[in-house]
Amino acid sequence: MPTSQDMTTDLDPGLLDALQHQVAVFARRAEQTRLGGTGQLRNSMDxxxxxxxxxxxxxxxxxxxxxxxxxxxxxxxxxxxxxxxxxxxxxxxxxxxxxxxxxxxxxxxxxxARLEEVRSSRRELMAQVTDGWSEQERESFCTLLTRFNSALSARQAGLPPAEPAAEAEPAAPED
The missing domain is CATH 1.10.10.10 (Winged helix-like DNA-binding domain superfamily/Winged helix DNA-binding domain)
Known part of the structure; x- marks a missing residue:
């Protein structure tokens, strides 16, 4: 069975460093803003x-x-x-x-009712943050982020990561 060291030997260390850095930045920014939405509902639900x-x-x-x-x-x-x-x-x-x-x-x-208010506010935030992105870019980002979250979830559960589907649709949000 390959070790984690074996698995990373064929991968670009610079790209992996950039990826882990961007994930860390995303986590910090998401926590700082709590991705809580816009207007009065910003940061209104943990x-x-x-x-x-x-x-x-x-x-x-x-x-x-x-x-x-x-x-x-x-x-x-x-x-x-x-x-x-x-x-x-x-x-x-x-x-x-x-x-x-x-x-x-x-x-x-x-x-x-409260959940719908927060969802609406968060949808507005996502629209603002991805302003200028094409619908395809939003879909691709959602698909890849869903896949990333699923892989993290599987790892936490001690399961092997799932194989990606050929034309995967964005999945329901992972909790």
Whole structure:
């Protein structure tokens, strides 16, 4: 089995250095701005809250364990991150429809409205940041960023990176 050193011998070290540097710069800038959107909604929702609300919106009500597994984080982390969302009425706890003893988390109507406000603001930010890009450039960037995030997720889970599809469509946002 090739080692990570073997895998990088055939690759351009200068390009890999530039790539890791740009990823580090992106991470810093994304955290500084929190890619929170524009106008009054700028920086108005932290990353964890956005990702949790988005997951519940995309996949529907679910338990803490399922939410944690889908996001690749620990259940205790989800519990800690969900608590303020419940307290502020963005998420509600309900009984599982098939097992009344189990609790599921569900996006509340207030949470749905708030999420849509933030999404709209973030769409505007993405439009501004990529102003001057062609639609194809936006699609290519989204496809490559999705592939990059998927590879990082697979690595974190101890899985080999997936082979790229020939004509891959941009995937749903990774949490």
């Amino acid at each position: 990353r964890a809250a956005y990702l949790l609300l988005n997951r519940l919106d995309q996949e529907g009500p679910m338990g803490v364990k399922a939410l944690a597994a889908g996001m690749g984080i620990d259940s205790s982390t989800v519990t800690r991150q969900v608590a303020p969302l419940v307290d502020t009425g963005l998420v509600k706890r309900t009984s599982h429809p098939e097992d009344g003893r189990a609790v599921v988390l569900q996006l509340s109507p207030r949470g749905q």
